[in-house]
Amino acid sequence: MSRSRVTIVDLARELGISKTTVSDALQGRGQVADATRERVRAAAERLGYVQNRAARNLRTSRVGAVGLHVPPVVREFSFYMEFAFGAVQGAAALDTDLVLFARDPDHTAGRPFAVDGAIVVDPLPDDPIVRRLKQQGVPVVTVGRCLGDDPPVVDATIEATHSARAREVLDDLWAAGRRRPAFLGSDALFFSSWAFDVRAAYLGWCADRDVEPRLDDVAVTAGPDEVRRTVEELVDAPGVDALVCAPQGFAGRARGILAATGRDVTAGFDLVSLVGDPATELGDPAITVVDPTPFAFGEEAAALLGEVLAGTTGGPVARFHEARIRQSDALAAALGRAD
């Protein structure tokens, strides 16, 4: 219960110096003699001093926290949780806490945002949260772009290189002899710029290769039966020899469904996840997966917000996070042969 009541004044008295010097010594600020600094540090350690954040925040007129918003529809994708913890880590590097924004921001509309800045992950088209944040003058980094008719201007944007990776995967499939990959996308309930981009990448690739697109959507909240129906219908078309799944985890869920239709995912048919789920997809050598490396992604987003807050970006920035491809054993073998 000894919630540290030790203040810099206590340390100053203890050491017979001024609290300014103590503060400077502890924060590595000002011109303090090394010996003094060391004495202060030792005393702080000994007496169990911990800085009072409220006091510092008041004085420096910061809040000491950044906010994170993730879209309600898809929170069960593990991507977001890992991303969140990456963002925590990145925020910690800025000496800042990370607070979660409530699920229903309208519900807590009474509470104004008490943050120095915010990260909004996968904003939906015309997502009101971004607009409200900007209205209140909160610096915002979005993960993915804001789509919509009149998108709000944000301070920075970071997105994974998913379009490029999607095309690379499709090219790999082609090189391995696949001629008609089908595409499973997410429906309008989750239409982030990411969902838009991978779909566009697929359609663009099909146009370039003169492949007839075979595309369907599924709700990200879909139960097994709906997923099964959609997958079966999707692959039950002339020449379909691969399935590319956009939303996280759906390739993993599709694997058993495909097996039940007699398709062998380890040979003769390729299964791809554009956002790998750790256990069911990245952990499955039969699936080719784009690993979004969400933890690092979150760290980078927080670091970017840090730059925005420091004012070193100078105007809106767009940045990219490198996603990477982990080929299935079968695809890697086929490409090895093709080389």
Add this chain to the structure above:
Amino acid sequence: MSRSRVTIVDLARELGISKTTVSDALQGRGQVADATRERVRAAAERLGYVQNRAARNLRTSRVGAVGLHVPPVVREFSFYMEFAFGAVQGAAALDTDLVLFARDPDHTAGRPFAVDGAIVVDPLPDDPIVRRLKQQGVPVVTVGRCLGDDPPVVDATIEATHSARAREVLDDLWAAGRRRPAFLGSDALFFSSWAFDVRAAYLGWCADRDVEPRLDDVAVTAGPDEVRRTVEELVDAPGVDALVCAPQGFAGRARGILAATGRDVTAGFDLVSLVGDPATELGDPAITVVDPTPFAFGEEAAALLGEVLAGTTGGPVARFHEARIRQSDALAAALGRAD
């Protein structure tokens, strides 16, 4: 960019009253005339006043935030994310933010916990995080009990009624004619009190019914092949006519595996998840699932922490969160017949 610079002093000057009255009026404190209160509110609204939390926190010596720790191994279970957002909601009701503790608390050991209290979800046996929090005098609510040789004393504990629900499900299976349910648990990497309890419930039930237990564990991070091997082996024993899966999502993953072995989950074999995954299990009428209602659970945990902080608990408390059972269509039908 108009980061609210309006203070109660501004309001006071504007209205020609003292800042004390403004503060009291806004916070519903003291004896302020209704008319005055209304004038103050209106002015605050008009000028866009927002309270400076740092100043209030400094004055009231609070931090204005509670921390949430979730176990690193299993963060990809959607349970935790939903729980977290429930906790955010519950914390908001206490006028408190919810900050996420970093994945690797040792890594950020330099940063002392800057929170009024903490919620630790599913502490592992001898989890160091709880001890460190208590050492620093932080009030702690754990979700699940702290196991281990010398468990730290926490201020309150809340757990789902999973033992009771597990036994009820097993009794239901029995009533529907199942005579040997197998049990899929989680391995030592994730051995929370929850994992301990459901296992104990299973073994206890087997002893009571004179059923020979059939139990195996799987890593919560296991890939498809490991899960398949484990499930196949588990059900490939004399008389096994149901599979009860402890960790979230594993029943969903087992469903296709069982189908491939010729077992019909909609008839003749029952599949149970003791922690329902929203899409793959709760969304599947073929699986009997215990719904942990994680959002409400998180809200309750935060409310409990609120009581602890308010000092209204008076000594350590143990509380329970009601989980509920959603029977599969087949099980419901069988029990309907049995009644």
Add this chain to the structure above:
DNA sequence: TTGAAAGCGCTACCAG
């Protein structure tokens, strides 16, 4: 019912 004054713990500023 209202207001004046004190002060939470810290950092910024400036004088020595």
Add this chain to the structure above:
DNA sequence: CTGGTAGCGCTTTCAA
């Protein structure tokens, strides 16, 4: 290199 002073915006006495 060090220290004194001021003050961030708020709540809490306590006096009017």
